[in-house]
Amino acid sequence: MSPPTFGFLLDIDGVLVRGHQVIPAAREAFRRLVDPQGQLRVPVVFVTNAGNVLQRSKAQELSALLGFQVEPDQVILSHSPMKLFSQHHDKRMLVSGQGPLVENARALGFKHVVTVDELRAAFPVLDMVDLQRRPKTTPLPRNDFPAIEGVLLLGEPVRWETSLQLIMDILLSDGNPGTGLATAPYPHLPVLASNTDLLWMAEAKMPRFGHGTFLLCLEAVYRKVTGRELCYAGLMGKPSLLTYQYAEGLLARQAARRGWAAPIRSLYAVGDNPMSDIYGANLFHQHLQTRQEGAARSCAAILVCTGVYSPRARGPAAPALGGEGPPFHGHRDLGFNPGLLQAAHVVSDVHEAVRLVLGKEGWTL
Numbered sequence: 001m002s003p004p005t006f007g008f009l010l011d012i013d014g015v016l017v018r019g020h021q022v023i024p025a026a027r028e029a030f031r032r033l034v035d036p037q038g039q040l041r042v043p044v045v046f047v048t049n050a051g052n053v054l055q056r057s058k059a060q061e062l063s064a065l066l067g068f069q070v071e072p073d074q075v076i077l078s079h080s081p082m083k084l085f086s087q088h089h090d091k092r093m094l095v096s097g098q099g100p101l102v103e104n105a106r107a108l109g110f111k112h113v114v115t116v117d118e119l120r121a122a123f124p125v126l127d128m129v130d131l132q133r134r135p136k137t138t139p140l141p142r143n144d145f146p147a148i149e150g151v152l153l154l155g156e157p158v159r160w161e162t163s164l165q166l167i168m169d170i171l172l173s174d175g176n177p178g179t180g181l182a183t184a185p186y187p188h189l190p191v192l193a194s195n196t197d198l199l200w201m202a203e204a205k206m207p208r209f210g211h212g213t214f215l216l217c218l219e220a221v222y223r224k225v226t227g228r229e230l231c232y233a234g235l236m237g238k239p240s241l242l243t244y245q246y247a248e249g250l251l252a253r254q255a256a257r258r259g260w261a262a263p264i265r266s267l268y269a270v271g272d273n274p275m276s277d278i279y280g281a282n283l284f285h286q287h288l289q290t291r292q293e294g295a296a297r298s299c300a301a302i303l304v305c306t307g308v309y310s311p312r313a314r315g316p317a318a319p320a321l322g323g324e325g326p327p328f329h330g331h332r333d334l335g336f337n338p339g340l341l342q343a344a345h346v347v348s349d350v351h352e353a354v355r356l357v358l359g360k361e362g363w364t365l
Ligand SMILES: [Mg+2]
Pocket: 011, 012, 013, 014, 015, 271, 272, 273, 307
């Protein structure tokens, strides 16, 4: 059989798993895609907007659920493209989020990481909203704390008031919250952020706050306080182009490692969320139409009905996540073009998506 010239970008939640349960169609799909030796017949990457988790743990979880070995470098978390921002890797970065924050930041290449909690401990007079957590005595000011040189927003934190306050303190003081400046520096220190999803669906009937809602708060506070716009040195996670460019690179590397010489021309992105999966795949497809360099020529958006999108959805949850009703306008820096919400194909589940693609590519498996 000739080597594949196509590859898959598979979303995880709502496509392969729901909660902690595997969606049966995902097992079916991989029965076609994996050969008897347990090797994939075509390149596959798993692209999720999750961020407060380790790439390695996500790969282990997928391996257990899908019944074959998923490698960590097949998993793209919302912040994975930060690996490309090597110009910031040697800087001392304040990191916000929860879960294995420091390990994640290190795995992305950042050598000097300070958590919001560490900053709070070094400067106890900054975090004053919670009366219970205010210092009981006045601590001596610190002047031995090296300046922070940038901010990494890896995922939604807990105690938003603390993170909002301390991130603002860093931006307004040029990284020296012990000093205080008469005027806020602008441009401010570099800010890299992942996952702009305002909302996501969990067990509740209505959508839950995502990292995008935290970013919205930070942007609003920054604008109100300084009269200027918060600028991102990089914004990643679906639907940003960066995530798809990164995925394309990983698919090509995977093909090369398997000794498949043919370039990967056609990408198929399967997802359940029109606002992130479908919008992002269409945005990348549009970009590929004008791009001169690189191998990929197309990126087809395939929408499944096993997650947030339902063809019959009604009620408050559906419109906000891309069903019928008033459109939800994404993130400030990503613009909004309703035409990009239209999937090339709508199928019932990921197994049908895989069968459709194999058929289109003339593969009989
Ligand atoms: Mg999903």
